[in-house]
Amino acid sequence: MKHMTQNISAEAVQQAANMLKCIGHPIRLQIIDLLDKNGEQNVTTIYATLGIEQAIASQHLNLMRDKGVLASRRDGVNVYYRIDDPRVTRVIDCIHDHCQPKERVLDRSTPTGR
Amino acid sequence: MKHMTQNISAEAVQQAANMLKCIGHPIRLQIIDLLDKNGEQNVTTIYATLGIEQAIASQHLNLMRDKGVLASRRDGVNVYYRIDDPRVTRVIDCIHDHCQPKERVLDRSTPTGR
DNA sequence: TTGACATATCGATATATAGCTATAAATTGA
DNA sequence: TCAATTTATAGCTATATATCGATATGTCAA
Numbered sequence: 001m002k003h004m005t006q007n008i009s010a011e012a013v014q015q016a017a018n019m020l021k022c023i024g025h026p027i028r029l030q031i032i033d034l035l036d037k038n039g040e041q042n043v044t045t046i047y048a049t050l051g052i053e054q055a056i057a058s059q060h061l062n063l064m065r066d067k068g069v070l071a072s073r074r075d076g077v078n079v080y081y082r083i084d085d086p087r088v089t090r091v092i093d094c095i096h097d098h099c100q101p102k103e104r105v106l107d108r109s110t111p112t113g114r
Numbered sequence: 115m116k117h118m119t120q121n122i123s124a125e126a127v128q129q130a131a132n133m134l135k136c137i138g139h140p141i142r143l144q145i146i147d148l149l150d151k152n153g154e155q156n157v158t159t160i161y162a163t164l165g166i167e168q169a170i171a172s173q174h175l176n177l178m179r180d181k182g183v184l185a186s187r188r189d190g191v192n193v194y195y196r197i198d199d200p201r202v203t204r205v206i207d208c209i210h211d212h213c214q215p216k217e218r219v220l221d222r223s224t225p226t227g228r
Numbered sequence: 229t230t231g232a233c234a235t236a237t238c239g240a241t242a243t244a245t246a247g248c249t250a251t252a253a254a255t256t257g258a
Numbered sequence: 259t260c261a262a263t264t265t266a267t268a269g270c271t272a273t274a275t276a277t278c279g280a281t282a283t284g285t286c287a288a
Contacts, residue, residue, distance in 0.1 A: 157235060169236080173236085237282065
C-alpha cells in the first residue's frame with residue numbers, strides 16, 4: 001500500500017515540522033500562495049493585496065525569511081520577496097491539487113446523515 | 115507555468131492553515147508518520163515507539179482528534195488512533211516524496227561555494 | 229469488588245506567538 | 259540636505275502552546 005518505508009530521521013522530522021509550522025498561519029499561507037502564483041512581490045503589493053497592516057506583513061515576511069522559506073531582494077526602495085524553499089512550493093501545490101476544504105468540519109455535534 | 119489560478123477562499127485558507135499548523139510539530143508529525151506507514155495504533159504503541167511520556171502522547175493525540183486530523187476507536191482497554199483527514203495523508207506523502215532535508219539549512223553565514 | 233493496566237485530564241509553569249502602535253532606517257529625487 | 263516613500267524594528271500586551279507530575283477515569287479479568 002505504501003511504496004517505501006524508509007524511516008524519517010529526527011533531523012528530517014524537525015525540519016519538516018518547522019517548515020509546516022511556518023506556513024501554518026493564514027496570513028503566511030496567503031503570502032506564500034500569492035508568491036507561488038505571481039512570483040516575487042514587494043511588501044507594498046503584498047500587504048495591499050491581503051488587506052493587512054504594513055508592519056504585520058513585514059513581520060511575517062521577515063519571519064519566513066529567517067526560517068529559509070522566503071528570500072528577498074532589494075531594488076531601490078522596494079524589497080521583493082520570493083519563495084526560496086522548493087519544499088514549500090511542493091506542499092502548496094499539493095494543497096491546491098488535493099485539499100479542498102473538508103465537507104465535514106470541526107463540529108461533530110450535528111450528524112451529517114451517516 | 116501554473117495550471118490553474120483559482121483564488122483560494124478565506125475559508126479554505128483558514129482550514130489549510132489550521133491543518134498545517136496542527137501537523138507542524140515534531141511529535142505530531144512523527145505520530146502521523148507512524149500512522150501513515152503502519153495504520154492505526156494504540157496509545158501505548160505510539161508513545162513507546164516515539165519514546166515519549168504517555169501524557170504527552172495522549173495530549174497530542176487528543177489535540178489532533180479535536181482538529182479532525184485523527185480519529186479514534188476504543189477496543190477494550192486500548193484506544194486506536196488513525197488518520198482521518200485525507201489531506202494530511204496527501205501532505206505527508208508529498209513530504210516523503212519531495213522533501214528531503216534542505217542541503218543549505220538556516221545558516222547563511224557559511225558560503226556554500228556558489 | 230478489587231487490582232492491573234491503558235488512557236485521559238488537571239493544575240501549574242514556562243515559553244512562544246500574534247498583533248498593535250509608534251518609530252526607526254533605508255533609499256531616492258528634488 | 260530635506261522630504262517622501264518604503265520597509266524594518268522595538269516595546270508592549272494578550273493569548274496560545276508545550277511540557278511535567280500527579281491524579282482521575284475507564285475497562286477487563288480474577
